[in-house]
Amino acid sequence: MAEPTLTLKDMTQGAVSVLAIAGELDAKTAPQLKAKLDAIVAGGVVKIVCDCAGLKYISSAGIGVLNAALSACKAKGGDIALAGVSKQIKDTLDVMYFTKKVRLFQKIADAVNEL
Amino acid sequence: MAGAIEKRVIFTNDLDELSRIRDEIQDFIGDCLEYVERNRVILAMDEAIANIIKYGYPNGGRGTVELVMRRDDVRLEFVLTDDAVPFNPLELPDADLEHYHNTGASGGLGVYLYRRLMDVSYEPTPSGGNRLTLSRRINEGDS
Numbered sequence: 001m002a003e004p005t006l007t008l009k010d011m012t013q014g015a016v017s018v019l020a021i022a023g024e025l026d027a028k029t030a031p032q033l034k035a036k037l038d039a040i041v042a043g044g045v046v047k048i049v050c051d052c053a054g055l056k057y058i059s060s061a062g063i064g065v066l067n068a069a070l071s072a073c074k075a076k077g078g079d080i081a082l083a084g085v086s087k088q089i090k091d092t093l094d095v096m097y098f099t100k101k102v103r104l105f106q107k108i109a110d111a112v113n114e115l
Numbered sequence: 116m117a118g119a120i121e122k123r124v125i126f127t128n129d130l131d132e133l134s135r136i137r138d139e140i141q142d143f144i145g146d147c148l149e150y151v152e153r154n155r156v157i158l159a160m161d162e163a164i165a166n167i168i169k170y171g172y173p174n175g176g177r178g179t180v181e182l183v184m185r186r187d188d189v190r191l192e193f194v195l196t197d198d199a200v201p202f203n204p205l206e207l208p209d210a211d212l213e214h215y216h217n218t219g220a221s222g223g224l225g226v227y228l229y230r231r232l233m234d235v236s237y238e239p240t241p242s243g244g245n246r247l248t249l250s251r252r253i254n255e256g257d258s
Contacts, residue, residue, distance in 0.1 A: 005134050024137075027165035028130035057137070057154075059161050060224045071219025088154045095155070095231070096224065101216050 005029055007054075008036045016112045017045040022054030025062030033062065037069040046078025047115040051108050053084030063096050070102060079103075081111040119187040128168045128178045128199070136182065137161055143184045144191065147253050159232040159249055160193055162225035163204075171199025171245075192250040202245060203237045204230065 006029035010019040017040045025033060040048060050066070070080045081103045085093070093099045105111035124139050126132040137157050144153050164180070172178045180197040210227035214220075229235065233249040240246050 024134055026130075026133050026137075026161060027169060028133050057157075059158060059165065060228055061165065061222065064220065064222045064224070067216060068219045088151055091151045091154065092158055095158075095228065097212050097216065 006032055008032060010036065010040060012045060013112055015045065016047045016049060016115050018049045018051055018108060018112065020051040020054065022056075024057040025055060025065075026057065026059045027061040030059075030061035030065045034065045034069070037065065041069070041072060041076070041078075046073040046076040048073060048078070048080045049105075049108055049111040049115065050080065050082050051084055052082050052086070052089060055086070055089055058089055058092050060096060063093065063098050066102065067098065079115050081105055081115055083108045083111040116185050116187050116190060116192060119185040119192075121183065121185045124182040124184070126164075126180055126182070128172045128176075128180065130165070130168055132168070133161060133165060136164055139182075140184065140193070143186070147186060147191070155232050156191065156251065159229035162229045163195060163247060163249060166204075166225045167195065167197050167199055167245075167247075171197055171202065173200065186253070188253070190250060190252055192248065195247045195249075196240060196244065198240075198242065198244040201239055201243065203239075204247065205235060205237050 006023040006025060008019060008021060010017050019036065021033065066080065073080050083105045085104055122143050124136065126136055140157050140160050141153065144156060148156065167180055178198050180195060183194045185192040204226045207226050210224055215224060229249060233251050236248045238246050
């Protein structure tokens with residue numbers, strides 16, 4: 001069996017959920033992220049920090065899921081921030097102008113405190 | 116591209132193929148681009164290929180796509196030939212990014228991305244499919 005290309009692990013810290021995203025986020029795996037984010041929001045948590053330290057690749061499909069979830073969270077008074085984004089991933093976010101919309105932090109703790 | 120290095124990859128219209136194809140493209144580019152620029156090429160190709168797989172074969176149709184990769188000292192070229200429904204991405208209007216972000220849209224920027232990152236040409240094939248070429252110059256100092 002092939003190695004999974006995306007792994008997701010979430011942990012709630014108070015009113016904030018920290019979601020560790022590792023692997024590759026593309027047109028194949030983006031629906032997994034959507035399902036996870038939808039479940040977190042359905043559980044009443046609308047402040048989410050995505051820990052991207054283990055994220056190796058992101059395409060427009062992955063950014064699309066984050067963009068939709070960000071709008072959904074903001075509509076409910078929440079927010080989504082990204083932490084630990086690599087230079088390569090940040091470049092893709094820049095190309096999509098997503099860095100103009102989402103906040104980036106180096107450390108998870110800083111993102112949690114700011115949300 | 117006389118004297119170019121060339122590699123041919125065949126894949127089916129299955130999203131499970133995306134990760135393998137990205138690896139093939141990364142190996143082919145090698146060190147001729149630094150890693151952020153290399154990622155941009157991989158991203159552009161991934162977007163083009165994902166679009167073919169997702170939208171090129173409606174109603175559960177099966178198909179195969181050929182990717183021919185070429186590089187010489189000055190240029191990288193990727194030619195995608197498919198037997199999918201006809202689609203010329205150069206006929207799409209430019210994407211409205213402000214609208215995309217303001218409405219929380221979740222898709223529709225793949226063509227925008229590869230048109231922004233690469234030189235793109237398109238021609239229909241005689242059999243009714245599509246031939247999409249993405250290329251870019253290898254600039255001095257890229258590697």
